[in-house]
Amino acid sequence: MFFQVANLEKSFGGLKATDNVSLHIKQGDICALIGPNGAGKTTLFNLITGAIKPDAGKVIFQGEDITGKTAREITRKGIARSFQIVNVFPMLTVYENIMVAVLSQKRMGFNFFHPAKKIAREEIISHLVNIGLATQADMLAGQLSHGNQKRLEVGIALAMKPTLLALDEPTSGMSVEEKGEILETIKKLIKMTGCTVLLCEHDMNVIFEVSDYIWVLQNGRIVANGTVSDIKSNELVHRIYLGGKR
Amino acid sequence: MEINASLLASLVISGMARGMIYFLLSCGLTIIFGVMGVVNFAHGAFYMLAFYITFTVANAIGFWSSLIIVPLVMILVGAVAERGLFQRVYKSGHVFQLLLSVGIIHVISDLVRLLWGLDPKNGSIPNLLMGCFDMFGMVISKYSIFIIGISSVIAVVLITILYKSKIGSIIRACVYDEEMTRGLGINVSGVFSLVFMAGIGMAAVAATIAYPMTSGTLGMDAQMIIIAFCVTIIGGVGSIGGALVAGLVIAIVESLGILVLPQYADTFIYVIVVAVLFFRPQGLFSIE
């Protein structure tokens, strides 16, 4: 299996944020993680990418146990993530934001004599073109619009050349038009790079449009999984999303 | 020097006395750090200023009145410093907050030099508390007992205020989440002023009761601020109980260190600090 999570557990105080979660992702799939607010999606992302350590369970990536490894090691192994709440380098320009990621991806962090701005220019610019920020390359990231910061967020993750890309609500806080645009961009990029994607999203339309396989999370547990049509017809998922209306 | 139980005991008692002074000094620093998120580098300088004011007041009116007057004067100084200076950098980040304190240190220590001159200032223990008494064969200075007593009372009052009163719960709420507390309609900037004044007032009390048994020199501010930092690091930021334990530990280690390796008594403290920092960076009693 390409990526697998087995019996993962995490509690905060008395609250079980992740309760015996097991899921798996096939290589090349776009896999979605859905669930209502507070279902534990971001916690699961944090556990997978090494932001926090699980209490129990295993995370296995390409046959290797990466449970409890640091975020830096996990990123190095090929899992890059974007953040739900914009988390870029605000006082660096857009170009520099991508540049630091590319330099790190090339393992040049301890190189101290090459002028950084002359390294991998084409690659950085092609990343910028891909995420549609080429014209804003010299703007400070902190001055970008929210939508463009989210694009940059995805761009930084992609600059790490991941084999598994974990996108935590890439469209949160965006207008309907912006959502459509960034989704197109993301779809195009996934096709181009061929990386596997774990997508966490609120917007069901988005999910049904892009995903190959869906996992449904509620109260920290996986309550359903299947293809888009499975989930669409799943009684439980309807109940979760439509609340007590039935 | 022959080491025996009674010597050891009197060293521990005098260490405890100094530890209580460290505690009084540091709890101002730690609570200001905890509540406002500002490290007041100038805390030691305020202590020094209080010490020199005590010198003047004690010589003019007497030690007992200085015990009241000096803290009041310093609370006033604290209010001016908070309203006029520190309040303006709460949002400016740690670099400017520290730099501002450095500026204040320069001004205060030069002011002390200008007003009191270079020669060291020695206090004398008031007649009432002179001498020692003999307890189970141990020789214990009365003044040490006085310090331990008065500081214990202050510590109890402080902890009661902090954990039992309304203002105490507001202060603790500020330590946890300032924004949220502000959102509840509480005058946070008023709380800040109050905490700052109280912190400086505590430093003043420490300086006043330390005055009879220590000697004041121009470098004392650096010495005291380093100790206060050590206490804060060992005890954990914002923790009064932690400051109490850490202050006592540091002073007793210092006292016993003099017995073992007199030259390196303060090196032991640094070793403890480094060890705490290495194994438990948030401090032993951190509330976070």
Place this chain on the structure above:
Amino acid sequence: MRGKRSFVWAVGCIIAIFLIGGPFILPNFWTWVVIEIMVMSLAAMSVNFLLGYAGCLSFGHSAFYAAAAYATAIMMTKTGMNQYQVLLLAPLTAAILGAVIGLLVSRLYAFYYAIMTCAFAMIVWSIIRRLPGLTGGDTGIVGIQFTGLLNGMTNIYYFTLAVIILCGLILWVIGNSPLGWSLRAIRENPDRSAFISIDVIKQRCLALVISSFFCGVAGSLHVVYSFGAFPELAFWTKSGDFVTICILGGINSFLGPIVGSVALILLETMITSVTLYWPMVLGIIICAVVFFMPEGIMGFVKKFGWEKVNEQKS
């Protein structure tokens, strides 16, 4: 744009001529002041390498400054080593000290970093005073004479100038290298940096080692121009001066520390000739910078000076 560039060139040329002609143009007293400014600039640049790029505020650089100064003084007086070997080895002493301290503090941020570096500087200070046999205790080591290229004011001046320019260039290159940019990323957002595989702790530690090395170079030069090493070099106020200079000059600018040390030392020299109460004035200057000029002189120049130049020329 052209007006701005030619203005910068003109200022640059005047400063260059002034620096090259230094000892022949200036009276002796002011030549020594310029040497002091140069040494202080290097120390402040090393502090700003850490503060400006990596965002780590160190109040402990006096430890590195003093360590290298004492290493120089001790090797010069107690061993028969060649003076150039000494000047190469002494900064390495500072770098080793930097590595030891770096291992302990690189996990810390903001206040904790500042306080702990400060505490280590005070440890160094107390050790220096406790070892009179080696360090001369409170009086320090005095009367160190260098020979040859390092003898006499003019030679010291040019030697210092050359070393400062070389070190400045190296710091510039490192600052613009991938390492420098990783440090900026860490300054901006250490959490995100981990998610682009930057080894935050190691990089911050390395930054401290580099910074302490160049601070050590400045410390060694201090012995060259003042002929001695004193315990006050390790006292925290020295670190405070470095930080003050950085912020006075502007931490977001490479030239900031140089501008800052020119401004501060000129002020100090002029004010101490009038009154004994320089620290008071310094304290007031610091408060003024904090409240009115947080971007420092270079920030001020960029904001107002450049615009004015452009208006006049265009």
